[in-house]
Each structure stands twice: as C-alpha cells, then as structure tokens.
Amino acid sequence: MGIHKFITVFSGYGIHAVKINIKCFFWLLLKDRLSTRNILKRKSMSLPSYSCALCTSNTEETMEHLFLHCSSAEACWGLIGVHIPYGADIFSTIDSFKAQLHTPVFMNIVILHCWSIWISRNDLIFQGLQPSTDSCRRVFKTELMMLLHRVKSKHKTFLEEWIALFG
Numbered sequence: 001m002g003i004h005k006f007i008t009v010f011s012g013y014g015i016h017a018v019k020i021n022i023k024c025f026f027w028l029l030l031k032d033r034l035s036t037r038n039i040l041k042r043k044s045m046s047l048p049s050y051s052c053a054l055c056t057s058n059t060e061e062t063m064e065h066l067f068l069h070c071s072s073a074e075a076c077w078g079l080i081g082v083h084i085p086y087g088a089d090i091f092s093t094i095d096s097f098k099a100q101l102h103t104p105v106f107m108n109i110v111i112l113h114c115w116s117i118w119i120s121r122n123d124l125i126f127q128g129l130q131p132s133t134d135s136c137r138r139v140f141k142t143e144l145m146m147l148l149h150r151v152k153s154k155h156k157t158f159l160e161e162w163i164a165l166f167g
Contacts (some may be wrong), residue, residue, distance in 0.1 A: 017150040018111050025118065026111045029063060030090065034118070037061035053124050054131050066121065068093055073117050076136040080113060105158050108147060116140040141166040
C-alpha cells in the first residue's frame with residue numbers, strides 16, 4: 001500500500017471525532033496490522049484454525065475477508081445500506097462508501113462500523129457470544145450515541161438522523 005493512499009483515506013476526509021482507541025484500531029486496519037488469524041499465522045502463532053471465526057466458508061481470516069467479504073460482515077454492512085464492490089480493496093471500498101452514504105460524517109460511520117464488526121468477532125472468540133446483525137447494530141448504535149457528544153455541532157443533525165435509523 002502506498003503512503004499516499006493511506007494519507008488520503010485516513011486524513012483526507014476530515015477530522016474524525018471517534019475515540020482515540022478506535023482511531024488506533026482503524027489505523028491498524030488500514031495498515032493490515034490487526035491481529036487477524038492471518039497475521040498471527042505470519043507470526044508463527046499456532047492456532048487450531050486460521051479460518052474466519054465469523055463465517056463457515058473455511059476461508060483464512062485476513063483483514064479484507066473479515067471486514068469486506070465475510071458473509072457476516074456483508075450482512076452488517078447491509079444494515080447501513082452499503083454495497084461492497086466486487087474485488088475492491090479496502091481503499092476503493094471506502095471511496096465507494098463515501099459515494100453511497102452521502103453524509104459529511106461518512107468516515108466516522110465507516111470507522112465505527114468496522115469497529116462493530118471487530119467487536120462481534122472478538123465477542124465470539126473470547127466470550128463465546130454468537131455474532132449477529134443485532135449485536136453489530138447494538139455496538140454501532142452505542143458508539144454513534146457516544147460520538148454525538150464529540151462531533152462538531154454542524155454535524156450533529158446528520159448523526160442524529162443515523163441514530164434515528166437504528167431506533
């Protein structure tokens with residue numbers, strides 16, 4: 001990945017009001033450094049399986065699979081009405097989401113939705129809680145409501161509309 005693409009995606013869409021830990025998470029996601037099973041395998045960590053924990057496709061859990069191509073992730077993205085372009089990488093997908101969402105807070109929405117998918121995955125692995133679109137929706141709505149307190153006043157109306165969608 002070129003540094004130009006990274007800078008454009010991460011900072012080219014304005015200031016993000018999400019919490020710092022979620023910003024760090026998203027930065028790791030964009031740099032393909034999250035501890036997915038694929039990364040753990042590259043670090044020679046022995047696991048019973050390197051397949052995606054969220055779906056039954058027996059596909060290795062890579063960053064792109066987990067957040068874009070996994071059936072569970074696709075269902076979660078469907079909650080906010082976006083379609084993932086076939087064969088697109090994470091950067092092209094984010095550009096596509098910008099066009100599909102038509103809101104000035106789209107990047108915050110994308111970041112929080114990725115966070116929701118990650119939390120669902122971790123809840124399954126570490127707590128044995130089965131992932132569902134409802135659990136993804138709950139995490140997403142909770143984070144949106146917290147974001148409402150940190151976003152600029154000119155964006156509050158857009159965010160309130162998004163929260164109302166998940167009422």
